[in-house]
């Protein structure tokens with residue numbers, strides 16, 4: 001079936017029919033995608049020893065935000081004012097002048113809404129569905145500032161968090177100079193950026209600069225990993241996995257072996273706070289532990305720091321120097337530091353380390369050369385089979401740090417795993433920290449909870465439960481219902497708001513300063529125009545599938561550009577305003593009241609057992625995804641579709 005791809009069949013259609021006119025996005029895409037950051041001192045994949053800066057790096061307490069983040073926010077929050085106003089103007093709340101509201105409070109950032117976006121895990125499915133959301137929220141994507149659009153939401157946001165498959169998306173955006181989704185999707189001639197039709201097991205199709213075939217591709221990967229091993233750093237399967245992944249996500253020769261995550265901080269557009277702040281998530285595993293529970297420590301990786309707000313570690317290390325020898329928060333030796341440990345792909349690989357198993361299950365694939373199979377098997381022998389999903393971080397930056405609460409304080413190895421392993425598959429953790437003061441989180445969920453790979457709210461329930469334990473450390477989270485209720489009340493078929501009524505957090509408290517968590521705008525993957533519910537472990541996608549899945553994600557984000565609810569953009573705007581209006585005791589406009597009636601979960605449950613959850617596309621399948629779908633599932637013969645429907649999807 002694979003060989004008879006939609007792409008191959010399409011090639012029989014005359015090009016005049018297939019591409020009636022050049023879309024604007026393609027023209028933009030051909031511009032050179034410059035990217036910042038090959039700044040590892042080794043010039044390759046290995047970390048290297050350098051002289052420490054005059055002020056030696058240290059580990060700091062998580063009680064406050066980093067000075068770097070605080071300084072950056074002073075630029076970022078003002079930069080969100082104009083996009084917020086543009087977003088509100090387009091959303092058009094008829095009985096409330098939201099743009100004017102923002103204008104009149106634009107010098108007080110405890111009033112201006114503080115927006116975060118969180119993109120869940122779920123492999124390529126999550127990358128593509130998340131990309132659809134980001135495309136919809138990005139004013140630079142053609143069409144998103146037309147009626148029914150939510151363009152400018154991305155420009156108005158402060159934080160953009162990604163986990164596992166979502167970290168590939170967020171990582172790829174920032175590795176490539178905050179390019180737009182159409183630019184990333186369409187790539188460049190000779191580049192393997194977002195070319196998912198060849199799996200990472202096979203390697204890129206385009207030779208680009210140096211890759212010729214699968215064996216050479218793996219040869220390059222093996223020699224990059226050897227660079228790190230030979231420099232004296234521990235190797236885990238995550239090194240191979242993330243190297244392979246980088247060829248698709250970082251538009252640089254060999255997937256940018258010397259790119260570092262900390263270099264984002266020096267990129268012009270980020271330093272000037274013209275973009276949100278990227279955050280990736282991973283979980284900590286303690287010595288001897290194999291299962292990650294909700295009590296596991298959650299780590300965040302941002303351009304300046306890596307660490308945790310949890311009461312276990314409660315500290316942050318500087319991302320740039322994270323490979324250095326710290327002991328109880330200070331550099332051990334006589335002035336030597338390490339740079340380059342924060343290798344860009346390794347950060348994405350750490351967040352998605354569960355996919356090591358994907359690599360393992362495919363190393364017997366005949367296309368993968370024996371030497372690489374042997375290398376991977378020998379790494380496994382060293383670390384043990386039950387550790388096949390780990391990313392080794394040695395030395396442990398939190399060695400001897402907070403020893404009374406840090407279960408890893410006595411080990412020189414910090415073991416991090418996929419951020420979704422504790423079931424919190426949406427990276428909400430960094431955005432519900434009271435010190436960040438986020439007002440609303442757009443939580444894009446592409447989790448495969450049900451038999452057919454749709455979400456059922458599991459990730460939200462995990463975050464809710466965790467917030468109530470000691471590990472929650474003062475974070476709060478809105479109450480969410482059981483999986484059956486999500487399905488029976490269709491809370492996973494359209495955007496749903498959680499935590500609308502803040503009396504949920506204030507009742508029973510006498511303190512005047514209760515911490516009110518953000519409103520959650522849950523944006524679940526659902527079929528609008530494509531069945532993008534592909535298996536998490538599906539390694540390859542035709543360009544047609546990729547484009548249809550991204551477009552479905554855009555339709556999820558906009559409810560089909562307002563087709564299912566003309567007022568959806570206004571309702572999204574009401575969600576953004578909600579906490580702020582409450583703080584200023586502004587009466588809720590009637591439009592928002594009516595939105596909250598439609599979109600807020602009001603506490604009703606329906607736990608009736610559900611049969612098979614098999615939603616049908618709400619807006620009818622796109623012609624092409626329909627074709628790809630039929631080919632894939634039932635082998636139906638391709639029916640040549642008319643020029644009109646082709647034009648719709650190309």
Ligand SMILES: *[C@@H]1O[C@H](CO)[C@@H](O)[C@H](O)[C@H]1NC(C)=O
Nearest residue numbers: 033034035036177178268269
């Ligand atoms: C990054 O993008 C910005 C605007 O989008 C552009 O002005 C700048 O030149 C780009 N930088 C690089 C290094 O490509």
Ligand SMILES: *[C@@H]1O[C@H](CO)[C@@H](O)[C@H](O)[C@H]1NC(C)=O
Nearest residue numbers: 107108109110111583584585
């Ligand atoms: C900013 O707004 C908050 C909340 O309404 C208010 O308490 C504070 O006094 C305002 N600050 C200034 C400088 O106006």
Ligand SMILES: *[C@@H]1O[C@H](CO)[C@@H](O)[C@H](O)[C@H]1NC(C)=O
Nearest residue numbers: 142143144555560561563619
């Ligand atoms: C919504 O608008 C986008 C951008 O213009 C377009 O690609 C998409 O097909 C539209 N969706 C629907 C359902 O018409």
Ligand SMILES: *[C@@H]1O[C@H](CO)[C@@H](O)[C@H](O)[C@H]1NC(C)=O
Nearest residue numbers: 049324325333336337338395
């Ligand atoms: C860190 O400590 C290890 C083991 O104690 C040592 O081999 C290594 O050289 C040290 N690294 C630096 C940069 O000092």
Ligand SMILES: *[C@@H]1O[C@H](CO)[C@@H](O)[C@H](O)[C@H]1NC(C)=O
Nearest residue numbers: 448449450456458483484610
């Ligand atoms: C919800 O998802 C979880 C996995 O995340 C699964 O175990 C459970 O069976 C699902 N329940 C329903 C009703 O879909």
Ligand SMILES: *[C@@H]1O[C@H](CO)[C@@H](O)[C@H](O)[C@H]1NC(C)=O
Nearest residue numbers: 293294295468469470471472
């Ligand atoms: C997590 O910690 C709480 C205490 O905050 C404890 O009650 C619970 O049993 C722990 N759960 C697990 C899975 O260890």
Ligand SMILES: *[C@@H]1O[C@H](CO)[C@@H](O)[C@H](O)[C@H]1NC(C)=O
Nearest residue numbers: 500501502503504507588596
């Ligand atoms: C919020 O909940 C409280 C208590 O349950 C209720 O009295 C109040 O009317 C609710 N507010 C709104 C706006 O629904």
Ligand SMILES: *[C@@H]1O[C@H](CO)[C@@H](O)[C@H](O)[C@H]1NC(C)=O
Nearest residue numbers: 489597600601602603604605
């Ligand atoms: C709560 O929502 C359910 C549907 O989700 C609806 O049937 C019910 O009328 C709502 N209750 C209130 C008080 O609005």
Ligand SMILES: *[C@@H]1O[C@H](CO)[C@@H](O)[C@H](O)[C@H]1NC(C)=O
Nearest residue numbers: 452453531533534535614615
């Ligand atoms: C996607 O969902 C449909 C039902 O909504 C189901 O028939 C199909 O098998 C699912 N695809 C995958 C790959 O699970």
Ligand SMILES: CC(=O)N[C@H]1CO[C@H](CO)[C@@H](O)[C@@H]1O
Nearest residue numbers: 310311312314405473474475
């Ligand atoms: C709000 C809150 O409970 N914060 C605590 C988080 O954990 C650290 C370290 O244990 C405490 O110092 C904070 O008070």
Ligand SMILES: CC(=O)N[C@H]1CO[C@H](CO)[C@@H](O)[C@@H]1O
Nearest residue numbers: 357358361362363364365537
């Ligand atoms: C060719 C091959 O072995 N593919 C496997 C890769 O891993 C996935 C998920 O574990 C399997 O489903 C494939 O069969």
